Amino acid sequence: MNKHWNKLLPLLAVCLLLITAGCGGKGSSPADNSQSAEGANGSTLKDVQVVLDWTPNTNHTGLYVAQQMGYYKEAGLNVEIITPGQGGADTMVASGKVPFGISYQESVTQARVQGVPLVSLAAVIQHNSSGFASPVDRNIKTPKDMEGKSYGAWGSPVEEAVMKSIMTTDGGDVSKVKSVNIGDADFFTAVKKGIDFAWIFYGWTGVEAELRGEPLNMMYVKDYSPNLDYYTPIIVTNEKQIQQDPELVKAFIAATAKGYEYAIANPDKAADILIKAVPDLDPELVKASQKWLSPKYQDDAKQWGMQKPEIWSGYADWMYKQGLLDAKLDASKAFTNDYLPAAGTQ
Incomplete structure (x- = not known):
């Protein structure tokens, strides 16, 4: 679990003020912050960052596979995977500092009720582990x-x-x-x-x-x-990113889905990719964890990343009844499946 979830609320409140003010002024939107890089064929790649929720682990394998196997480059992206700063991944994404991040359904639910426009794009793991x-x-x-x-x-x-x-x-x-x-x-x-x-x-x-x-x-x-049985972890962006550059969102999620599909089909090779990308990790733990987790990424869903409205509304209703939310969640705005690739095309 995210040990810093209790720090999220005041930081998101500040983030909401930044969003209201235009995320820091002219030229500061995620769509405008990227620099250019060149692919192997000389084409221009768009620099994109994705921020993790915690230190790298097998929840994140699909990201590293997509990066190391060239799936992001094929999608026209030069993706850098970064670890969160003091404010945490949700704050960085909600404020527009980075366009994508790893989060949790519980924190996005709380953020949405407070008016912070985070949006879940994909469930990394289909069932709560x-x-x-x-x-x-x-x-x-x-x-x-x-x-x-x-x-x-x-x-x-x-x-x-x-x-x-x-x-x-x-x-x-x-x-x-x-x-x-x-x-x-x-x-x-x-x-x-x-x-x-x-x-x-x-x-x-x-x-x-x-x-x-x-x-x-x-x-x-x-x-x-x-x-x-809620979604944890998830991949998130913010509403402004979707509005300003939906093609970037689509390209990033399609390539990421391809990375997780590879990890599902090839747990041992995917583990090797993560170990090579993050050499400080314990190889034995990565291998064993990947073997355990790879079948659970998609599990019984028709494709990786799919989210169900009843999962979002069910957990939010539970949180509301427990007094953890000040208002009820509009689940339809908290997540979307629209940017997942069509099943079978990853």
Whole structure:
């Protein structure tokens, strides 16, 4: 999960002011910020940045495949993949500093309700692969077992709401959970320092636990409510980018889809591409994570990236009922499938 989600709201409020003011004045729109580069055939490529949500991992493999395999160049783009600054990916995209980024349905939902015009263009993973994980010796096998345990939190109100929601189904009482903010500490460090469980993406941290020989009990949040089977992560842009340069959006998403399609069909080769592009990553972890995650990118959807209105509205309704939103979401404006390539043409 994004540990900095709790910092998002004030930053997005500032971002909304920037958007209202025209994102920094004349000449500052994403469509105007690009420089030129040349492709192999001498054609001009458009420089484009995409900002990650966190450090590079297998959620991002399709981006690196599209970059390294030349899919972006074929689409006329020179794409640079960057890590987020202090403000985070959502703020950078919403303000127009970069045209594309990796985000989460929960943060885009919150942003839209606050008037920040982020738009989801594609679901990276079709089903929510996050959940509450704990070392098996903590004996947390059901939501009720969280009672009396210490939870490693990052400080977002959505955490307690989700815990309460799934614990209620099992007769548990969330007030009996001790939440401790662990900041940027990783899962394995936290559980050795008094934390019993935390919220993780299994495809990275869970797979790493397997490789370490540290078995986990895992409770996927989607298994306790269909409303919690939301899209995380997602690829986002902002409304202004779509209005000003829809062809850029279409080209970027088509090439990105091709990258994820390659990763679905060739998990081992895709892992090699990510390892080569980001040599600081643990090759064994990347290989194992990619093998686990590649089938889950598209899963039961008719094509990679597809999003359903009921997933957006269902999760937003749940957030509203939990008091996490000040107003109801217009789900039709929060996402679009319009820029995905026609099925079978990637």
